[in-house]
């Protein structure tokens with residue numbers, strides 16, 4: 001067996017060393033039986049490692065130039081069982097098992113069935129040769145099975161047993177190790193130590209040994225025995241499982257190995273040896289905290305105590321107690337680091353930190369001392385009372401703070417405290433008990449000086465308060481501004497609305513004006529077009545309004561228009577429109593009518609409304625409307641066309657006798673066209689001097705002579721011949737052209753008067769008709785004066801005739817104007833007297849010279865007693881007022897005679913002369929107008945008694 005040619009050895013790829021080998025292996029590696037395989041040269045091992053990496057059978061040449069063939073079988077992750085033989089060796093001896101090589105110890109090898117394979121030389125001598133099984137070694141077979149069971153469980157067992165020897169039964173310490181040859185094959189190696197003398201001489205000692213054995217195995221610390229052998233110093237001969245565990249090995253892996261494998265490196269191994277062994281050899285305890293190495297190469301801290309087992313007998317070796325204090329060392333290190341860090345924090349904290357026990361300082365940082373103005377270390381042991389402003393503050397703080405601390409809570413608050421010099425300071429204080437259930441263990445207090453912040457807060461609060469105050473004031477001011485603004489906006493809006501309203505409404509009646517009417521009519525036409533519906537436009541003009549206006553004055557005229565507007569508004573629907581175009585013209589839009597009867601219904605209502613008298617301040621009046629109607633779409637497709645045609649229809653209604661309504665029909669618009677044509681022709685006539693003055697004599701019957709003449713205008717139309725004034729004066733008044741025409745008449749009459757005067761017609765008076773619009777012109781008086789001056793006539797030869805209604809309108813203004821004229825010497829007469837509403841007493845205020853009784857009274861004077869009475873009364877009262885009276889329209893001798901009987905001295909009428917061209921007047925001036933002076937008694941005496 002020992003001389004087999006097949007070398008078998010176990011190789012660790014982790015440690016790169018051969019851990020076990022048989023004799024053939026030793027021979028191969030040139031090692032004697034005492035030398036460890038680990039002493040092999042690295043070069044050879046690296047050669048082997050390279051070969052193993054190929055994972056195939058391989059061959060190496062030895063130093064003797066032999067070629068060896070190798071076959072490797074993996075036993076574990078890092079262990080290979082390698083067999084090798086000479087290349088030309090074909091015969092192999094049977095065994096491929098580990099071989100005993102330590103011949104001086106009691107060592108035996110058994111196969112996995114427990115049959116003996118080989119023994120060491122010493123075992124061969126000591127044990128019976130007849131034994132073939134492992135159990136044969138034990139006196140008590142049960143103990144043998146028990147030991148083997150332990151080995152099968154842990155691959156190792158150790159114990160003291162009674163065994164068979166050639167000397168008989170003896171006490172041996174038995175260590176059995178299980179070696180695996182492959183995953184399914186193993187062998188047992190049994191190492192025996194004879195302890196029989198000890199056991200036999202001292203049973204108690206044996207018991208102790210057994211106890212120690214138990215203690216050894218189950219001690220919480222690692223225990224190891226080492227011995228120095230000649231070629232293997234500090235070799236591990238025995239160790240407990242704890243020791244092996246600490247280093248990460250199986251105990252079997254360590255036994256027989258040098259303890260050098262447990263050190264980080266050989267340098268450390270020798271250094272510790274040099275330090276420990278002199279001490280150990282003196283019998284003293286060696287203890288040290290060392291960094292050792294585990295099987296996996298990691299280093300760890302251990303506490304090692306070593307002692308020589310017997311200073312008297314160094315061969316017994318050494319005992320080593322090893323504790324793994326790696327965790328402790330690391331924890332200790334961590335703790336130290338932590339403490340160091342905490343101390344750093346404490347020393348350099350920006351906040352003051354103090355530890356109190358029973359309200360006395362045990363420890364505080366420098367910052368705390370600085371906050372309160374103390375020197376370093378000055379506070380240690382002192383009472384916290386000193387940094388309170390008063391005893392009461394201190395006691396109160398104690399009550400306030402310690403209660404939350406005892407409940408495990410943090411106290412937090414701001415305190416007014418005291419510096420060493422007694423000055424106050426504000427601190428933010430937080431504290432916590434170290435152990436809330438035992439306040440005697442003390443508390444930690446963290447303090448921040450917040451005096452500056454408090455002062456800043458106070459300043460900020462003050463600034464904030466001031467700001468609030470200013471904001472409040474500003475807000476109030478702003479509110480006032482906003483209120484004013486709102487007021488202004490609202491006033492502006494009202495003003496705008498008023499302006500807008502004014503722009504679109506008639507200021508007198510509040511009705512829509514022409515602009516708004518046109519807008520609404522256009523919209524109404526659009527709607528009607530879209531909806532395929534009808535609408536009607538009613539053009540309304542008041543009959544004789546001008547007469548009423550002239551008679552009662554503008555104010556009354558205005559009131560009349562307002563009431564008319566109200567009446568019209570009442571008859572229409574909300575959706576319809578009534579508008580005032582100006583003057584006495586109104587327009588109604590009737591939206592969405594179904595038929596003509598709808599329109600007639602409204603027209604009837606309008607006429608009914610107008611049957612009611614209108615109450616004015618001066619007197620009640622009746623007024624009638626003339627209405628022209630145009631319908632959409634029949635009478636016009638546009639707003640303009642509808643208005644134009646309704647206007648034409650209205651004129652037609654007026655021509656029909658007033659208080660009528662007239663629907664537009666084709667042909668009616670011709671009238672309007674005529675009217676427009678007339679207006680244009682009037683302008684043309686003035687420019688082309690187509691006007692001519694006729695003069696109608698005025699006769700004084702006391703002398704039967706013509707004392708003057710009334711200038712009456714005629715239009716000498718180139719085609720139509722002489723056109724009378726009634727045909728164009730009203731239109732001239734409506735269009736305002738009367739102002740220019742009137743000026744022309746005045747100028748012409750004055751020129752004529754000058755001519756007649758120059759012809760010797762001394763004392764001859766010319767009467768000129770004035771229109772209301774003419775008199776209202778602001779420069780009228782100066783105009784008249786200039787004309788008189790220009791023509792060089794005597795003012796008293798000019799007689800201005802104004803109708804009664806004209807002077808009553810704007811009476812005060814008219815009085816002023818007439819006075820100015822009268823003061824210039826002009827004569828003023830009232831024309832058409834009796835048709836108006838003037839009171840004779842009121843007339844006293846006017847600078848009048850003459851009343852002209854209207855021809856309507858004169859006309860019937862002989863038939864109508866009322867007219868006769870009116871004429872007589874007028875003449876009588878005029879004389880009382882010292883006014884001259886002239887009767888106009890005198891056509892008959894009877895009329896003249898009757899009037900004369902009433903006291904009228906001046907006459908005008910066809911009885912004497914029709915109006916004649918100026919050229920005929922001088923001849924008439926020379927004529928005597930003799931008339932019958934006897935009144936027709938049968939006609940008048942029946943009615944009137946002459947006073």
Ligand SMILES: Nc1nc2c(ncn2[C@@H]2O[C@H](COP(=O)(O)O[C@H]3[C@@H](O)[C@H](n4cnc5c(=O)[nH]c(N)nc54)O[C@@H]3COP(=O)(O)O)[C@@H](O)[C@H]2O)c(=O)[nH]1
Pocket residue numbers: 696710711712713724725726729745769770771831832888889890891908909910911915
């Ligand atoms: N503002 C101005 N009005 C004027 C001017 N010229 C005339 N008129 C006014 O026109 C009205 C009609 O005038 P006319 O057709 O000229 O008629 C006058 C006479 O012809 C007419 N008359 C005179 N005597 C008689 C008579 O016996 N019988 C009768 N049927 N008619 C008669 O009366 C008219 C004069 O009226 P009056 O002025 O009231 O004295 C007329 O109102 C004129 O005023 C003008 O330049 N400016």
